[in-house]
Amino acid sequence: MVRLVLTFKTYSVSHNLLLDQFFYSYKNILNQMIGDVWNQIQWREKTIRGKKQKRLLPTIPSYSFKKKMRDRYLVGWEYAAHWVDSALKTAFSIINSWKKNYVKGNRKRKKPFVKRCFVRVKQTLMKISGEKIRITIKPHEHVNIDLSKRYFPLKGKIGEPILTPTKLHLPIETSNSEQQRKKRQPAVEQLIGWDSNKFSVDGFSPSHGWIKIDLKPLHTLHVTYDNKMRAINQVYSKNRRKGKQLYRKYGKRCRNRVKNYLQHIAKRIASFPVAQHGFEKLEKQQMNRKHKKRWNRELNQSHWRKLLSLVRNLAPVAEVSPKYTSKNCSRCGELNKALRSERVFECPFCGLRIDRQLNASINIYLRMRGASPRKEWFDATLAGGLPLIEAERSDHDELARGLNDALKPQVYICLPLTT
Numbered sequence: 001m002v003r004l005v006l007t008f009k010t011y012s013v014s015h016n017l018l019l020d021q022f023f024y025s026y027k028n029i030l031n032q033m034i035g036d037v038w039n040q041i042q043w044r045e046k047t048i049r050g051k052k053q054k055r056l057l058p059t060i061p062s063y064s065f066k067k068k069m070r071d072r073y074l075v076g077w078e079y080a081a082h083w084v085d086s087a088l089k090t091a092f093s094i095i096n097s098w099k100k101n102y103v104k105g106n107r108k109r110k111k112p113f114v115k116r117c118f119v120r121v122k123q124t125l126m127k128i129s130g131e132k133i134r135i136t137i138k139p140h141e142h143v144n145i146d147l148s149k150r151y152f153p154l155k156g157k158i159g160e161p162i163l164t165p166t167k168l169h170l171p172i173e174t175s176n177s178e179q180q181r182k183k184r185q186p187a188v189e190q191l192i193g194w195d196s197n198k199f200s201v202d203g204f205s206p207s208h209g210w211i212k213i214d215l216k217p218l219h220t221l222h223v224t225y226d227n228k229m230r231a232i233n234q235v236y237s238k239n240r241r242k243g244k245q246l247y248r249k250y251g252k253r254c255r256n257r258v259k260n261y262l263q264h265i266a267k268r269i270a271s272f273p274v275a276q277h278g279f280e281k282l283e284k285q286q287m288n289r290k291h292k293k294r295w296n297r298e299l300n301q302s303h304w305r306k307l308l309s310l311v312r313n314l315a316p317v318a319e320v321s322p323k324y325t326s327k328n329c330s331r332c333g334e335l336n337k338a339l340r341s342e343r344v345f346e347c348p349f350c351g352l353r354i355d356r357q358l359n360a361s362i363n364i365y366l367r368m369r370g371a372s373p374r375k376e377w378f379d380a381t382l383a384g385g386l387p388l389i390e391a392e393r394s395d396h397d398e399l400a401r402g403l404n405d406a407l408k409p410q411v412y413i414c415l416p417l418t419t
């Protein structure tokens, strides 16, 4: 069976209709309906496994009750009858969503109450003609909302809009061409670029956002074994044979534990369902002293090599050029020569402020796609979609709102050390 999934995006337009009385009446019956459904809920006791307490679980009344309610609310209702259906549907969906959360333990056993004014516009109550949407309020009485100043295309299927006292929220099916484009290039949406650092591995993909894998436990491990080795030095100074034995024993143990841990991380990286994982290409010359400054941001080279080869055993890996992945701005592409080892990357050209590791992983992601940084792409993908940029406005050319929010990875992973 082919499942057809329609995806909607909701757009908003302002209006200046004066419908206060109507909104009030709708909210009123909506809360009454919620009350009616609430009173009809049947509660049954369920024992919690392993505990003495019992839990009350709700059963929502059936369709026949809905029908009875409809007839009752239609008496004396001065607006179009379909609004009663709309309120009923909304009341049931509010109760059902309360139930879902209550069963999960996220809500109390308390009747939901609607405070804000809104109405759900059923298909039978609206009609779009040209640049206008016509909504029926009372039988043979309509209002029109002008859509000519909208910023979005009016193509495709339209879902049930929500009307509030000031705005109309219009769900529109995302256009077919967009869906087809996604179908043609499935892999493009499913790549992760990974940047390696001393204390974390940071990944980026538009579908997952910013993924941070913490490597601090690995460093804890090293500190532990460094201390052990120092203690063995004491033994060695007194008894060389015994000392050598202990060095070998603990050196081996440390290597095994590091290897286990890296295997753990590699598995976690490979568990992301993507077509390819992108890493910087390792250059042999990098061990050279000339590249000493790179040591600042590199986790131990040999670890990095090991991790890469472990991931490669588990999932497809792509390697990209490591040139300036940290110093290029992932938004405008300019080279930030002044970047030292600070945590935040600040672009002197476009004003972007972003975590330096996230910046690098976005660059790696872009290189996997063979793409160059573009402001439009960056703003649409990161500013519009993911609340993850620690950036500030610097001038009118700057990014949209929400960018000065403190940034946090969407996915944070810290695997415990195994003993």
Ligand SMILES: [Zn+2]
Binding pocket: 329, 330, 331, 332, 333, 334, 347, 348, 349, 350, 351, 352
């Ligand atoms: Zn820039």
